[in-house]
Amino acid sequence: MFFSFASNLRAVFFPMVLICTVGALSMPVQGAVHLLDEVGAADHEFGRSMTEIEDLNGDGKWEFLVGAPGAPSGSGGGAVFLWLGGTELTVAADYQWTGVIPEQFGWSVARIGDVNDDGKPDWAVGAPTSNEGGLGKGKVYLFYGNANPAVITPVGILGEIGGDNFGFSVSAAGDFDNDGVDDLIIGAPNGAAGLGAAYVVFGKSGGVSTDLADALRLDGPVNGSTFGWSVTDVGNFLGGADCVAVGAPLATSFGLEAGAVYVYEGGSSPNNISDHEISSSGIKAGGQYGFAVRGVGRWDGDNLDDLAIGAPFANDAGADAGRAEIVFGESFGPPSSTGDRFVNGEVGGDNLGFSLARLYDVIGTSADDVLIGAPFHDQPQTDAGKAYVFAGGSSSGGAGGLFGYENVPLMPGTEADDFFGTAVASAGDFDGDGLWDAAVGAPNGNILTNARAGFARLYDTSGGVVPAFVTTWSAGWVPAGASGVIQLSFAFSVPATSFVDVTLSRQVLDENRQVADSQVLWSGRPLSGTTAAGVLAVDGEGFTFADPGPAVGTTGVGAINYSIEALTADGFSFTLDALSGPEDLRFLSGSASLLALQPAWPNPANPAVSVRFRASVREQVNVRIFDVRGGLVRTLYRGNGTGDWQNLIWNGRTDTDRAAASGLYFIRLDNGDRSLKQRVVLAR
Numbered sequence: 001m002f003f004s005f006a007s008n009l010r011a012v013f014f015p016m017v018l019i020c021t022v023g024a025l026s027m028p029v030q031g032a033v034h035l036l037d038e039v040g041a042a043d044h045e046f047g048r049s050m051t052e053i054e055d056l057n058g059d060g061k062w063e064f065l066v067g068a069p070g071a072p073s074g075s076g077g078g079a080v081f082l083w084l085g086g087t088e089l090t091v092a093a094d095y096q097w098t099g100v101i102p103e104q105f106g107w108s109v110a111r112i113g114d115v116n117d118d119g120k121p122d123w124a125v126g127a128p129t130s131n132e133g134g135l136g137k138g139k140v141y142l143f144y145g146n147a148n149p150a151v152i153t154p155v156g157i158l159g160e161i162g163g164d165n166f167g168f169s170v171s172a173a174g175d176f177d178n179d180g181v182d183d184l185i186i187g188a189p190n191g192a193a194g195l196g197a198a199y200v201v202f203g204k205s206g207g208v209s210t211d212l213a214d215a216l217r218l219d220g221p222v223n224g225s226t227f228g229w230s231v232t233d234v235g236n237f238l239g240g241a242d243c244v245a246v247g248a249p250l251a252t253s254f255g256l257e258a259g260a261v262y263v264y265e266g267g268s269s270p271n272n273i274s275d276h277e278i279s280s281s282g283i284k285a286g287g288q289y290g291f292a293v294r295g296v297g298r299w300d301g302d303n304l305d306d307l308a309i310g311a312p313f314a315n316d317a318g319a320d321a322g323r324a325e326i327v328f329g330e331s332f333g334p335p336s337s338t339g340d341r342f343v344n345g346e347v348g349g350d351n352l353g354f355s356l357a358r359l360y361d362v363i364g365t366s367a368d369d370v371l372i373g374a375p376f377h378d379q380p381q382t383d384a385g386k387a388y389v390f391a392g393g394s395s396s397g398g399a400g401g402l403f404g405y406e407n408v409p410l411m412p413g414t415e416a417d418d419f420f421g422t423a424v425a426s427a428g429d430f431d432g433d434g435l436w437d438a439a440v441g442a443p444n445g446n447i448l449t450n451a452r453a454g455f456a457r458l459y460d461t462s463g464g465v466v467p468a469f470v471t472t473w474s475a476g477w478v479p480a481g482a483s484g485v486i487q488l489s490f491a492f493s494v495p496a497t498s499f500v501d502v503t504l505s506r507q508v509l510d511e512n513r514q515v516a517d518s519q520v521l522w523s524g525r526p527l528s529g530t531t532a533a534g535v536l537a538v539d540g541e542g543f544t545f546a547d548p549g550p551a552v553g554t555t556g557v558g559a560i561n562y563s564i565e566a567l568t569a570d571g572f573s574f575t576l577d578a579l580s581g582p583e584d585l586r587f588l589s590g591s592a593s594l595l596a597l598q599p600a601w602p603n604p605a606n607p608a609v610s611v612r613f614r615a616s617v618r619e620q621v622n623v624r625i626f627d628v629r630g631g632l633v634r635t636l637y638r639g640n641g642t643g644d645w646q647n648l649i650w651n652g653r654t655d656t657d658r659a660a661a662s663g664l665y666f667i668r669l670d671n672g673d674r675s676l677k678q679r680v681v682l683a684r
Contacts (some may be wrong), residue, residue: 615641
């Protein structure tokens with residue numbers, strides 16, 4: 001049966017700084033942003049698949065690709081979204097490609113090395129329900145890397161016959177045939193007349209052959225084993241040439257649907273190979289060992305690559321708690337028939353091992369780490385999901401003792417049924433700091449509109465990746481020169497039609513960058529259907545405004561900046577400073593105010609309320625609770641911002657630790673110059 005989730009998508013970023021520990025090992029300080037598709041329609045399954053891609057544009061930062069196989073609006077055409085690495089991200093992806101209904105383009109994605117031997121990294125996208133040439137035949141699209149991804153024309157490879165679901169899984173295969181060019185492997189779990197199949201497609205200069213007759217087909221052991229459900233490269237796992245592994249989670253080695261994994265070693269004669277079966281005695285009937293497989297590098301720190309295997313329906317720690325095993329590479333004979341190390345799910349129903357990723361070394365032990373998804377973990381809500389880092393060289397045990405990436409939703413209280421951990425991935429060195437980054441996908445996650453849109457959460461080890469909340473900003477003289485007006489055009493990650501109040505101000509700076517003059521240009525609700533000068537007009541998803549500029553004869557003008565205070569219909573308020581004028585059109589995020597306050601939740605509150613705010617690192621801010629008479633009730637925070645979102649809890653008590661009476665209160669965030677307020681009702 002073809003396995004599917006339903007979800008939907010949109011693009012908004014909210015960062016958070018995390019300081020994490022795992023036993024005696026410590027995680028680096030991390031920042032995190034949510035990646036989502038800009039459209040926001042239902043059932044797109046954004047975050048169902050993800051992969052890192054080596055640096056394409058030569059800036060020293062890796063790129064990141066996310067699949068949404070349900071797009072558009074659940075029709076199943078599919079889409080993939082590429083963000084170029086950086087320390088500030090735009091809301092919209094840098095590049096997007098879409099599939100053809102109903103092929104589920106983006107069900108699987110993978111970086112595959114350099115299969116056309118042109119010196120640029122390539123990637124593959126699976127579309128396993130493509131009907132081209134036969135119902136459910138499946139198709140895989142190859143993208144030959146280019147510094148300008150806009151010029152890439154994907155190359156398609158079709159499955160053999162209808163119903164194969166070719167492209168259900170896809171992975172790099174190393175240099176399997178030992179010819180100096182990278183190869184890839186593609187799974188078709190219903191192929192080979194029901195046996196299931198996997199195809200090693202050989203790279204070559206100029207591009208791979210799209211005829212599967214030129215590929216190496218690996219067939220499953222018996223009908224119905226879903227051989228090819230998962231595939232991966234495993235490096236020198238057997239001590240010699242590059243290897244691949246294929247999962248068959250419904251194989252019957254240790255009971256019905258116990259599952260098995262098959263490892264194949266390449267070489268200069270790859271058509272003459274045999275498999276090495278791994279079927280864990282630790283996984284009983286129904287465990288589905290091999291549901292996920294992933295080569296995880298030198299996890300145990302020796303000179304051989306290791307293999308991680310997921311069995312998300314294993315029952316060792318409770319019904320469907322799940323299990324993941326690490327099988328060490330072995331240069332003398334076949335590897336152990338069971339895992340050398342394992343980790344079990346925390347509780348029944350977690351489905352630990354649903355997804356796996358090699359993280360390289362994020363912990364700092366000089367061994368590769370593995371990221372494990374448990375998408376049906378029930379904390380803080382049912383099926384919220386979670387992911388865990390199993391540090392290289394660790395002892396076996398339960399997932400409760402590992403560092404965990406918790407589900408952080410876009411809207412408080414919407415974690416239920418997010419399936420956070422359905423996909424996990426390395427993000428390479430996305431921020432260019434020399435350290436490895438990670439990502440977790442939640443293809444059924446809610447977005448700010450409360451639709452089940454799906455999201456991916458990217459964790460960077462520098463703590464420096466931040467969102468570009470201003471998606472577009474331009475300011476230029478029209479006509480060009482110092483006469484005429486300054487035409488402003490700008491947009492945010494929140495739709496323009498949702499704003500109920502905007503104050504736009506201009507600051508004239510002197511040669512010392514000090515404010516010499518300030519003027520409010522607009523205050524009130526933006527207007528639609530007008531282009532009049534001096535009116536803040538809604539223009540599609542953004543705004544336009546014609547500013548006559550400083551008075552003629554103004555002296556000592558070093559620069560012109562703008563600031564914005566805004567409020568949306570759902571209570572989201574923020575301020576932005578230092579939006580630059582015509583002399584410099586960049587958004588100077590390093591010097592800008594990021595003062596913002598989200599709606600209190602829950603509201604009414606009983607007995608506590610969550611307060612979420614943001615301020616730049618240069619801003620000293622206060623977060624305080626006041627009663628309706630203006631009296632100070634409680635100081636929640638006093639200090640500098642971090643540039644990222646911060647969470648506070650008011651427990652309904654005063655500064656003297658007395659219980660505050662039921663009634664209306666105000667949460668106020670201020671930086672000395674500006675303040676933002678939210679109403680909250682305390683109901684006891």
